[in-house]
Amino acid sequence: MASRICRSVALSIFSVLILVLTVSSCYTILRHPRIAEADYERPSGVRCITCHTEDEMWQFHRPSTRYIYYPGWQYYYDTPWWYDSYWYHTDPVDPETVPLRWRSFRATRDKGGDSGIRPGTLRGQTGNTKLKSPDDAENKEKGSEGDKNKSKSDKRSIRPTKKKKKDG
Amino acid sequence: MAAGILGMASFAFAQDVNEALDFEDLGFNSRLFSAARPAGLAGAYTTAGDDVHTLVYNPAGLSRVRRIEASVGFQYERNNVRNVFYGSTASVDHTSTNLDYASIAYPFPTYRGSLVGAFGVYREYSAYLDLINRGFNTATQTQDDFVLQQSGSIFSYNVGFGVDLSPTLSTGASFFILDGTVNALTQWSYQVIGPLNQGDIREHFLLDDLQVDVDGYGGRLGIQFSPHNKFRFGAALTTPIWINLEGDAFTEELLYLEDDPDEMYTDVALIDIDYRLPYRIDAGVSFTPEYFLISVDAGYADWTQSSINRTRLRDDNLEPVQREVVDVRAGVEVNIPGRPFRIRAGYAYVPYPLHYLQADRIEGAAITKASIDTERQLLAFGFGGLVGRVLTLDAAYQYIMGERSISTLKDDRALHRFLLSGSYRF
Numbered sequence: 001m002a003s004r005i006c007r008s009v010a011l012s013i014f015s016v017l018i019l020v021l022t023v024s025s026c027y028t029i030l031r032h033p034r035i036a037e038a039d040y041e042r043p044s045g046v047r048c049i050t051c052h053t054e055d056e057m058w059q060f061h062r063p064s065t066r067y068i069y070y071p072g073w074q075y076y077y078d079t080p081w082w083y084d085s086y087w088y089h090t091d092p093v094d095p096e097t098v099p100l101r102w103r104s105f106r107a108t109r110d111k112g113g114d115s116g117i118r119p120g121t122l123r124g125q126t127g128n129t130k131l132k133s134p135d136d137a138e139n140k141e142k143g144s145e146g147d148k149n150k151s152k153s154d155k156r157s158i159r160p161t162k163k164k165k166k167d168g
Numbered sequence: 169m170a171a172g173i174l175g176m177a178s179f180a181f182a183q184d185v186n187e188a189l190d191f192e193d194l195g196f197n198s199r200l201f202s203a204a205r206p207a208g209l210a211g212a213y214t215t216a217g218d219d220v221h222t223l224v225y226n227p228a229g230l231s232r233v234r235r236i237e238a239s240v241g242f243q244y245e246r247n248n249v250r251n252v253f254y255g256s257t258a259s260v261d262h263t264s265t266n267l268d269y270a271s272i273a274y275p276f277p278t279y280r281g282s283l284v285g286a287f288g289v290y291r292e293y294s295a296y297l298d299l300i301n302r303g304f305n306t307a308t309q310t311q312d313d314f315v316l317q318q319s320g321s322i323f324s325y326n327v328g329f330g331v332d333l334s335p336t337l338s339t340g341a342s343f344f345i346l347d348g349t350v351n352a353l354t355q356w357s358y359q360v361i362g363p364l365n366q367g368d369i370r371e372h373f374l375l376d377d378l379q380v381d382v383d384g385y386g387g388r389l390g391i392q393f394s395p396h397n398k399f400r401f402g403a404a405l406t407t408p409i410w411i412n413l414e415g416d417a418f419t420e421e422l423l424y425l426e427d428d429p430d431e432m433y434t435d436v437a438l439i440d441i442d443y444r445l446p447y448r449i450d451a452g453v454s455f456t457p458e459y460f461l462i463s464v465d466a467g468y469a470d471w472t473q474s475s476i477n478r479t480r481l482r483d484d485n486l487e488p489v490q491r492e493v494v495d496v497r498a499g500v501e502v503n504i505p506g507r508p509f510r511i512r513a514g515y516a517y518v519p520y521p522l523h524y525l526q527a528d529r530i531e532g533a534a535i536t537k538a539s540i541d542t543e544r545q546l547l548a549f550g551f552g553g554l555v556g557r558v559l560t561l562d563a564a565y566q567y568i569m570g571e572r573s574i575s576t577l578k579d580d581r582a583l584h585r586f587l588l589s590g591s592y593r594f
Contacts, residue, residue, distance in 0.1 A: 027334050028281025028283050029278060030279065030283065031279055075557045076558065077232075080275060081234065081593075
């Protein structure tokens, strides 16, 4: 009888504990918190990594390191579906998709000297570049010779907000 | 007069106690481990889960889902029941293919932490059972032939959520309603062997066709704690589950009398029975060294608290006919390095809550305490892979076996289950 009472008490405590923790939790935040000093609230269209580092972005969503030995698992399990827009504000990234570019009917040697994957050349649009990962985005920004020869608008297609901040 | 009242009281006890068999016949005390991946880990998924199936294992695990997930699974089972009834053996195989589950999880976009909602239909109980008890009953001096053909699945419709409370702590809750149908066709006959007087029953046939709707409800609460990215602890509490059976039964009886005209009776009866399943607590730990997932769970349920029509099930000595049960489940998953494949295996020790058997289902004899010759155990194997980064396919095989006996009956069961699951992440 005593053990049954103990079990009931334990169950009640367990239930109440979960309820209290749930109600009192403020860790999970759906929207960017308002920063009182600067009276700042993230406007729509501004990407999070404008202000936050990538490490911060991942830490906010508690990624595991279990699946790093095969990148596909990491994408499947650890990459939030809304993350793509944090970085690019475009359609979700498919890392396996090779970006398309316009070319002539006859194949010719690529005079640009790079791999032929050129940010901003996807069907002639800018700002819709498909990248392998945020790290790749950094590499692309540093740029090859071919990238350096690109116009300003091409460069802005990778990090357009940096430019916007300077302008602002 | 007093003896008559005592006799009636004893009869009333026996009636309730015998209905404890319903828990087992309807599958209420056999937990189905849904979905191929959890099934391949022998159900050790209280902390190992990081997909939509945590909805039914530990809702706290939902908080680890990062992409919108839609998942569906099917399962095939072959159930073998081998009964040795007064020395005569009858073995029956029954197969069925069913939807195992269909579910979806939606992670809300968050700035920090995780909030995931999920909905899923899961096959909660399997009521498929074919059974034959056939032989010469020395107690009643009759040649008995009892045949039960029963089919039906009870599905749970779950809705739940998981939320991060801190970088290392998450919780979740789910609520479910049960719905299903069970059909049972019982046919039995007995033939009296020996000298008869005029008017005595020589042979008696019965056919009983029963159909019931099953409804019920319950809930789950869960918590997970990850102090290190290679260790995770968790616990899940399942509330008592209330189940109602409502339906009707048509019975036809035919009696051949010695030196008298045969008699035939028909009857239609209504069925309305309430069952209560007890609390259940699961706790587990998982460890994820490189390439591996090792998960161990333990579950506790006090089946002495189960009841039918609010009456607890005890024998004439007030001893509970169902018992407290602690089950242990363990699973290992190996990721193939550099490949999108993984293989897994598991073992579970899941003792029978009901440790009584009924010697004579025709006579309706009071159930008697059984000896557990082989406690119920489960072996599981499985494998799975990732297709194109967004689709996982998993398969699992489970073998569940156990053996109990009383002096006049030996009950030996083996269940083979094959499960196939596919999950797509958007």
